[in-house]
Amino acid sequence: DTQMTQSPSTLSASVGDRVIITCRASQNINAWLAWYQQKPGKAPKLLIQKASNLQSGVPSRFSGSGYGTEFTLTISSLQPEDIATYYCQQYNVYPLTFGGGSKVEMK
């Protein structure tokens, strides 16, 4: 299986801060990576796919980058509504696997 490792698992930031979450794959997944945002009690929401393609309707302060085994999700200016847990997911090969999640809290 392709293991997905996210860091940090939790981070505290203030409104306006730049937030960076990293996702590392245990093997090359090319650009077959998605990022999801999950708020408490809600289903995950797709933010980015193919490592850097922003979903329609997702604010432009979100961006993704990376290829191969190293990926990042960046929130350029944290807003209160961005408080959530973020997951990466590889879809290069079955079984599909998710990272363990990165919880973003407000400082």
Next chain:
Amino acid sequence: QVLLQESGPRLVKPSETLSLSCTVSGYSIGSASWWGWIRQPPGEGLEWIGTIYHTGNTFYNPSLMGRVTVSFDTSKNQFSLKLTSVTAADTATYYCGRRDYGEGFDPWGQGVLVTVSS
């Protein structure tokens, strides 16, 4: 707009079979796309369970191999999940979702919490 909605029993006894359905509206499931199940134990992360292609091909998580079946009911525009011999470790919120080649899961259903308990 494509919408997905999970349905099924919220409480299942140990050793029995968990059965859930995902009703799709706004899209014909047999025409294209891939349809999947993902679960999330309380307070934990996400785990992919299985996917069925519009062709009927299926792929399952090896960690659940032998206990999982995903199938279509095209007459109801639904796909379903059956998980046999459940234990407390199968207690989770179960989500259904759609994806296409080269894409992530979008949209997702709202999820249904299934508890395994006697």
